[in-house]
Amino acid sequence: RISRSISTVKLPDLPYDYGALEPYISGQIMELHHTKHHAAYVANLNKALEQQAEAEAKGDVSKVITLQGAIKFNGGGHINHDIFWTNLVPPKDFEPPSGELKALIEGQWKSLDNFINIFNAQTAAVQGSGWGWLGYNKGSGRLEITAMPNQDPLSITGLVPLLGVDVWEHAYYLQYKNVRPDYLKAIWNVVNWKNVADRLAAAKK
């Protein structure tokens, strides 16, 4: 009989104050997004993992299977937001992309502005809830823009997540209401390109 311990996940702290991304993303949104939404994904993921461990111990395969939806929703929610907080930086510390990342973006999309326009068009078009992603394709060595529904993590496509933009309505509604495109214009003022470059470097190892 194999026995396993489960490890639970923890809600990470933000690397900046809730109000630090203003005026582009309000402190009210950041606080709700972190303390309510991300925290709920963490709590529900941990609960589902515990229930899965109990079911495994009992040999209840049926129950294990029924828990997979909750693990995917909440696990994906945790993974995505964990990445997202590091993808953002206070506007006073903003730096545009440089070095290899800049070269890759310009090589594939001619300019940063053009990349942003294409990313925003695709991300604005996400139906319902989801994320826009810049990912790295290890096989081709190229960057890719794509979108994922709900909380499906980018990793299930094989791409390495570099930069995610949350377009669930909770990410912008209190400030931008229904005008998702305005949120998508604003967020580029607080993108942490250094973090994106670090993720790219790690992916290439």
Next chain:
Amino acid sequence: MALSMKIQASSLIAGQRRVRPMTGRRAVVIKAALELKAPPYALDALEPHMSKQTLEFHWGKHHRAYVDNMNKQIAGTPLDGKSLEEVVLASWNGGSPTPVFNNAAQVWNHTFFWESMKPNGGGAPTGKLAEAIVRDFGSFEKFKEEFKSAGLTQFGSGWAWLNADKSGQLSLSKTPNAVTPVVEGKTPILTVDVWEHAYYIDVQNRRPDYLTTFIEKLINWDVVAERYAAAQK
């Protein structure tokens, strides 16, 4: 033949169609744009349970945008001039929905949603519908729990539905994004919108509170009962 302009009297009714100039033999037909229907109550009438600000955005911006975008998409296509129901079913395209579906179905869903509510709503159904609820769910309390659960477990955006079949059998369902039970061959009689925009202004992340308020204070059981009776015809 002298050219003459005739304005159809029916164009003034129901605000459904724009003026059609008909000139002699060669009628220039401007097809109708489908219109945004107002809720059957003022935008502040559901307070304090659903705020005026929510209605102003939810109906005035979201619902309106679905209508405008749908009209833009179907203008000049074979769907132009069809009824909303026809557009929804056609764009569902047997389960491979076209981009029109995202807008058309949401136009339908939101009108159905406004009409599912009323000021001083909630309470409990009576008569045949109440009996059916007890028969099919065990009790009204059990129905409320399960309807709330359907709304809570629709992950991401979507809707929860109470449906009736021709024999009067009730069932619950939940759908993602714009999907509506109508395209699944079901007859909905009640819905609640669980896209975040439906409740974020009023209760932020607290979807459970939103659903409780909807059930206890907003449902228009008279309309639901009418729909229930109609489903069995």
